[in-house]
Amino acid sequence: MIEQTLTVSELKGNTAWLISEQKPACEGCNGKCGSQVFSKLFGTHKKAFPISISQKLRVGQKVKLALDDSKVVQHALWIYLLPLIMAFIGMFSALLIFSLSELGQIGFAAGFAIFGFWIAKIKGQTLKHEVKVIKIYPISLPVTQIDGD
Known part of the structure; x- marks a missing residue:
């Protein structure tokens, strides 16, 4: 606590x-x-x-x-970790699936990170402390x- x-x-x-x-x-x-x-x-x-x-x-x-600190940790994982994981998924999918250049990989990573922030924002509003x-x-x-x- x-x-x-x-x-x-x-x-x-x-x-x-x-x-x-x-x-x-x-x-x-x-x-x-x-x-x-x-x-x-x-x-x-x-x-x-x-x-x-x-x-x-x-x-x-x-x-x-x-x-309750367990809810704080859960909230922090959604807010900080999900966009980072989504950025990595975007980067690796741009490289392995679409074989894009470095600029394309950065664009995919940024797009997926923004999508991760959006999901985290929706999930963060449902978490109640x-x-x-x-x-x-x-x-x-x-x-x-x-x-x-």
């Missing part, structure tokens, strides 16, 4: 909009590596995550959520007590 503590930013009916606290990529080199630079350049926006919760919440309250609420923290607890539990 992948667990993350999020903060309630907005409430609309039974839907709570949660945002996560931004964590630095690493702190071993004091911001001199590429990870820190890219984190500072592109990691400034926060996305709100809507979730339906029946319990009463208030803005600023912390909620710990859990996600089950997010579970593990714990709802009282609003009066300081952040140091939440991280320590």
